[in-house]
Amino acid sequence: MLEIRDFSKTYSGGKRAAEHITLTIEDGDIYGFIGHNGAGKSTTIRAVVGVLDFTEGDIFIDGHSVKKEPMECKKVTAYIPDNPDLYEHLTGIQYLNFVADIFGISAKEREERIRRYGDMFEITSSLGDLISSYSHGMKQKVTVISALIHEPKLMVMDEPFVGLDPKAALDLKNVMRELCKKGSSIFFSTHVLEVAQKLCNKIAIIKEGKIVTAGRMEDLVQNQSLEDVFMEVVEDAK
Numbered sequence: 001m002l003e004i005r006d007f008s009k010t011y012s013g014g015k016r017a018a019e020h021i022t023l024t025i026e027d028g029d030i031y032g033f034i035g036h037n038g039a040g041k042s043t044t045i046r047a048v049v050g051v052l053d054f055t056e057g058d059i060f061i062d063g064h065s066v067k068k069e070p071m072e073c074k075k076v077t078a079y080i081p082d083n084p085d086l087y088e089h090l091t092g093i094q095y096l097n098f099v100a101d102i103f104g105i106s107a108k109e110r111e112e113r114i115r116r117y118g119d120m121f122e123i124t125s126s127l128g129d130l131i132s133s134y135s136h137g138m139k140q141k142v143t144v145i146s147a148l149i150h151e152p153k154l155m156v157m158d159e160p161f162v163g164l165d166p167k168a169a170l171d172l173k174n175v176m177r178e179l180c181k182k183g184s185s186i187f188f189s190t191h192v193l194e195v196a197q198k199l200c201n202k203i204a205i206i207k208e209g210k211i212v213t214a215g216r217m218e219d220l221v222q223n224q225s226l227e228d229v230f231m232e233v234v235e236d237a238k
Contacts, residue, residue, distance in 0.1 A: 001027050001185040002048065002155050007057035009043050017211040021057070025154075025187050026204075028180045032200035032217075033189040034230060041189040042082065042211040045158050048187065049079040075103070075167075078147035082158040084139040091133070092127035092142050096149060103150035110149060117145040120171050122165040136163045146173060148179075155179065157188035161195065173199055197226035200235055205233050212236075 002025040009018040018040040025031045046052035048059055050206060058065055061224050064072040087095055093114070100110040118124035121141040131139065137190060140163040152191050155176070161169045174185050176199065190196050197217065203226070205216035213220060213233050221229055 001025055001029070001062060002156075002187055003060040004044070004048065005060070007044065007047060007054065009040075009047060009052070009056070010055050017209055018047075019211075021206075021211055022128040023204055023211070023214060025185050026057050027183050027185055029202055030176060030180050030186045030200045031188070032196040033187060033206065034191075034193065034196060034203055034204040034226075035189075035206035036234075039206045041206060041237070042158055043209075044206070045156055045187070045189060049077060049156050050074060078150070078152035078155045078189075079082055079098060080147050080155070080160045082162065084136070084143040084163075086139055086142060088130065088132035091130055092123065092138075095131060095142060096127070096146055096233040099146040100130075100149050105150055112188050113149050113151075114145065117175075118150055120144065120175075121168050129134065137165060140164055141168060144168075151179075151184075152154065153184050155184065155186045155188075157186070159189055159191065161190065161192065193226045206229060207234055209215060 004021055005024045007018060007021045008016070010016050021044055022194065033044070043052065046064065047054050048061075050066055050073065058067055060066070062076050063074040066073050090098065096114050114232050115124065118127060121144065122140060124142045126134070126138060131142065134142070144160070160172060164172065173195070180186060201218055202214070202216055203220065205212050
């Protein structure tokens with residue numbers, strides 16, 4: 001579903017944020033992307049979803065190149081950024097309908113999905129309010145619903161649980177599992193290693209722009225905690 005081939009990114013000034021990253025996320029994977037702040041997680045994620053331009057390497061989503069066929073990639077992808085920047089002059093329901101329009105979701109399907117996820121994340125009663133009046137957590141919930149509205153084949157998320165209350169975080173984890181059971185794939189970054197260990201079937205650890213280890217969770221962790229593995233790998237990479 002998602003293939004990152006020898007991706008590198010250098011910012012102006014010469015800072016190398018990502019170096020020769022190669023990863024494959026298959027159908028049904030919940031793939032965790034782990035690393036310290038500034039390790040290159042967000043750079044890689046933003047390149048995957050087409051927010052960040054790059055010249056070295058290539059990225060493929062459902063067989064289409066992010067560089068050469070960006071619209072084909074966006075049709076099957078949903079993105080939840082680390083900060084929910086929404087159109088605050090719209091109400092919640094206006095924003096969700098706007099996203100549904102972009103993806104060509106029928107009136108019947110969008111109504112059912114908005115109701116289902118609105119009730120799940122306990123925000124239905126507030127969807128008629130302006131987004132500018134929402135708390136950070138409410139904005140995050142609307143962002144999550146907007147990402148789910150077209151039932152994406154690939155969901156890419158950057159620290160998706162930040163700002164969510166415990167129930168909403170649990171609901172999102174359950175939705176992630178349901179999506180992947182249907183054949184979709186999820187690629188997400190998180191600093192919460194306990195969550196990653198319970199949720200992901202595969203992980204990659206990145207340090208200073210380079211992948212230092214990647215593979216199946218059970219093979220990498222074995223009888224340890226993911227926290228122990230992370231610390232050992234990061235120390236060994238020094």
